[in-house]
Amino acid sequence: MEFMERAIMWNKLPVWQVFLWWHHFFLLWSTIDGQTRYSIPEEVKQGTVVGNLAKDLGLVVSELYRRKLRITSEAGKQYFSVDLGKGELVVIDRIDREELCGQRPSCLLPLELVIDNPLQLHRVEIEIQDTNDNSPSFLTKERVLKIAELVNPGARFPLESAQDPDVGTNSVRSYLISKNDNFKLTVKNHKDGRKIPELVLEKPLDREKLSVHNLILTAVDGGDPVRSGTSEITVVVLDNNDNAPQFERQVYEANVSEKATPGTEILQVKATDADEGLNGEIEYFFAEQTTDLILSLFDIEPSTGAIVVKGVLDHETNSLHRFDIIAKDKGNPKMDGHCGIEIKIVDINDNIPEIIVTSLTTPVPEDSPIGTVIALISAKDPDSGDNGKVKLTVSSKYPFRLNPSVSNHYSLVTNGPLDREKNGQYSVKISATDAGKPPLSSEKIILVELLDVNDNPPVFSQPSYVVYVKENHPPGRILCSVSASDSDSGDNAKISYSILDSKVQDVSVSSYVYINSDNGSIYSMHSFDYEKLKVFQIQVQAKDQGSPSLSSNATVHVFILDQNDNSPAVIYPSSAALGSLSHQRMPRSAKAGHLVTKVTAVDADSGHNAWISYKLAEATDTSLFTVNLYTGEVRTKRAVSEQDDSSQRLLIEIKDDGEPVQSSTVTVSILLEDGLHEPILDLRQKIAEPSKKNGRITLYLILSLASVSVLSLLTFLILTVKCIRNSRSSGSCCMRRTDCDDYKNPNRNLQIQLNTDGPIKYVEVLGGDMLSQSQSFRSCMSPMSEYSDFTLIKPSSTTDFKEVISVLDASLPDSTWTFESQQVSRKQSFILIMKI
Known part of the structure; x- marks a missing residue:
């Protein structure tokens, strides 16, 4: 502080003096190792300002409260506090230098200043200056000396030294003796700095003249104001016994181990008497x-002068003991002599090092960078020398290390990445070992808890989910439940579920399903129609409530399973599809097996539900006609006779293979006419006629069949590759029977069917099953038609069979046609309609 006060006056000095002063200042500053020191007298009033810590340490006063500035003291008791509003160090309790430091010449009270955000450690030393608040005092207020009257002048008699807890100039400076005719006082300076008063005989004593001398010994200190203490000295003049015992040495010195047992001899004094x-x-x-402490620790053999150990010695409590020994003879009167004893207690390594945690920051964020200060630790060992040198270590298996600071202080810092999910708490074992022989050690466990940060996104139990749902199921039914887990804790592990917006047939997926944000259950908004929608995907997101929040996605593949909810629809004869009778003509000359017509129907369902069979339910003459179960071809069972009615009526029932069975009927009216030529012969004649129009139609037919075949083959190859890739993951190509008991494994083979028998020609290309997004194309030709046209139509998902039929029938008079339509996910088949 003296240097700082002088620095304020720099502007009053010449430039060269200022430069020189700063040079000396920095040299001195570098020697105190960055520590700040203040000096205050003891016994100052509470509230006294010691210094401005914020200013001296370069701290911002407004940030002291936020950074949680605090101080710790090695003395155990807090004598100071910091005014966070001003940054000043203030005295808060009475400070007694003698209580803190005893007789040590220098009294330093170290403080540790801890500041967080970021954590900093500053060491501050408070020098407690002594004040003259104690007066010299004598343990013995009255002392009796017996001196023979024949003692020669110049004889010296040591007196008791006064005790003064103060140090320096405030301690005992001099002694005075009251005025008398026979004695004077001298002061002997001991090598350890003590002043020992001695009474010196100046004039011979005469017992007959004065047998008792009453003297006052006064001890005076050097304080301001001066303090003093007195002791009464009574000198009794004795007759006879001329010689007093004399010791061989004035001061005896010895060393003894602090572990010496009672009865151990330390030294032996010896005096002689003439x-x-x-x-x-x-x-x-x-x-x-002699003090009670000395009497409890040592004993002396009266006859031999051997000084032995009596009590338990402790170097840490008192390393040096001083006392006086008196040798008395048995004469009359008794004469005595004095000598001083100094016994040094030799330290042994008998104290285990103590580990003190002065500051601990816990819990610690798991994303703390390497070097983050966790705790401030100090070590203390009351032993001396190497026995008191302590080293702290921490096990390398922990992600922490110890950085040495000043005066046996260490900072515990992070030495590696922390992960709360792997280890939420560390029991850090700190070991302290001194340098004694043998060394002593101790351990302390510091619990360091980790504070969770949101560093782990939610993880779904599986990357994708496959769900099978029957069509026409009731709305509000649960489709499936997704679940995700988060290894974080608290809000960082609270998960909410949502569906990411996407399109299904140009409609937001949220119109199809919704999800419970708490448990991940997915519900349908309405029933599904397999004929309109076969498969769609849902992107589900799981998001935690951390800051910032983390999320992950999973895909839910929803497959709609077909139900037999569509009856077969008759597409030929067309008039039957429109609800009226279909009139067909045939010659009476028709033989057995003659193809009269072909009933063609389609079923919007798939799989077994779309397998169609034909049956003759009613007929005018059941012996004349038969219907093929699978093709729907109506043929004669026998040749037509003249007795057969010219008008025949057939009721044909069309059934699918679903459960329950769906069916429809068609009525065919057949007119038997004489002289009607065979349609096939006419057809051959027409085909044989050269015509540009017929050639063009044939070319179109060949191109369409070739393109359809190539497209079907490519589709099959693409689906095969996709299934192979998906089968390697937990993907949605896997079909599980447990998800749907009604599901049957469809035929995945590529099929090409060609039918050239009879008046209707058609080719069918079938690739895969309905669920694998396959295509089905059919080209049909009827030689009974008067036209040779074909039409290629790409229907929408909402195309109605009856609407197509009515439109085509109205535009193509008295035609024979057929079509095949099938919609799949993200692709559509083509309707190929040919008129020949």
């Missing part, structure tokens, strides 16, 4: 001013 008899026999005693 007298004879009882006047020369000596006994040894402790001086009268």
Whole structure:
């Protein structure tokens, strides 16, 4: 602080002096290792400002509260606090230097200043200056000296030293003796700095003249104001016994281990007396001013002068003991001599190092960078020398390390990435080992908890889901449930589900299904129609509630399973489809097996539900006609006779293979006429006639059949590759019987059927099943038609068979035609209608 106050005056000095002063200042600053020191006297009033920490440490006062500035003291008791509003260090309790530091010449109270966000550590030292608040005092207020009257002048008699807890100039400076005729006072300076008063005989004593001398010994300190203490000295003049015992040495010194057991001899003092008899026999005693502590630790053999251990010695409590020994003879009067004893307690490594956690930040965010300070730790060992040197270590298996700081202080910092999901809490074991022989060690466990951050997105139980739903199921039915988990905790692990917007047949998927945001259950909004929609995908998103939130997606493949909800629709004869009778003509000359007509029907369902069979339900003459079960061809069973009615009526029933069976009927009216030529012969004649129109139609037919075949083959190859790829994942190409008991494995083989028998010619190309998005194309020709045209139509998903029939029938008079239509997901088949 003295340097800082002088620095303020720099503008009052010449430039060269300012430069020189700053040079010395930085040299001094570099020697204190970045520490800040203040000096205050002891016993200052509470509320006294020690210094402005914010200013001296370069801190911003407005940020002190946010950064949680706090101080810790090694003294255990808090004597200071920080005014966060001003950044000042303030005294909050009474400070007694003697209580803190005893007789040590320098009294430093170290403080640790801890600041968070970011964490910083500053060391501040408070020097407690001594004030003269204690007066010198004597343990013995009254002292009796017995001196023989024959003692020669110049004899010295050591007196008790006064005690003063103050240090420096405030300690004992001098001694005074009250005015008398026989004695004077001298002060002997001991090598350890003590001042020992001695009473010196100036004039011989005369017992007959004055047998008792009353003196006052005064001890004076050097404080301002001066303080003093007194002790009464009574000198009793004795007769006879001329010589007092004399010790071989004035001061005896010895070392003893602090682990010495009671009874261990430390040293032996020896005094001699020139007298004879009882006047020369000596006994040894402790001086009268000996403290109770000395008397509890040591003992002396009166006859031999051997000083032995009596109690338990402790280097850490007192490393040096001083006391006086008196040697007395048995004369009359008794004479005595004095010597000083200094016993040093030798330290042994008997104290285990202590680990002190001065600051701990927990929980710690798991994304904390390497080097983040977790705790401030110090080590303390009351032993001295190497026995008191402590080293802290932490196991390498933890992602932490210890960085040494100042004065046996360490900071525990992160040394690797942290992951709460792998280890939510660390029990960090800190080991402290001193340098003694043998070394002693201790351990301390620090619990470091990790604070979760949102670093893990939700993970679905499977990347994709496959759902099979029967068509016409009731709305509101649950389709499936998706689930995701998040290894984070708290809000970071709370998951909500939603459906990402997408299009299904140009309509938002949200109009088809909705999802419960809490449990991931997906419900249908309405029933499905297989004939309009066979398969669609739902993109489900799982999002946590962290900040920022993380999400992941999964695909739900929904397959609509066909139900037998469509009756077969008759497309030929066309008049039957319109609800009236179909009139057919045949010659009476027709033989058995003659093809009269062909009933053609389609079923919008798929699989078994679309397999159609034909049956003759009623007939005018059941013996004359028969209907092929699978093709619907109406043929004669026998030759027509003259007895057969010219008008024959047939009721043909058309059934599918579904459950329950759906059926429809068609009525065919057949007129038997004489002289009617065979249609096939006419057809051959027409075909034989050269015509540009017929050639063009044939060319179109060949091109259409070739293109249809190539397209079917490519579709089959694409579907095969796709299924192979999807089968390697958990994908949606897998069909599970448990999802639908009614599902039957369809035929996936490519089929090409050609029918040239009879008056109707057609080719069918079938590739795969309905669920594998295959195509089915059929080209039909009827030689009974008077036209040789064909029409290619690409229907929408909502095309109605009856509407197509009515439109075509109205535009093509008295025609014979057929078509095949099938819609698949994202693709449509073609309707090929040919008129010949």
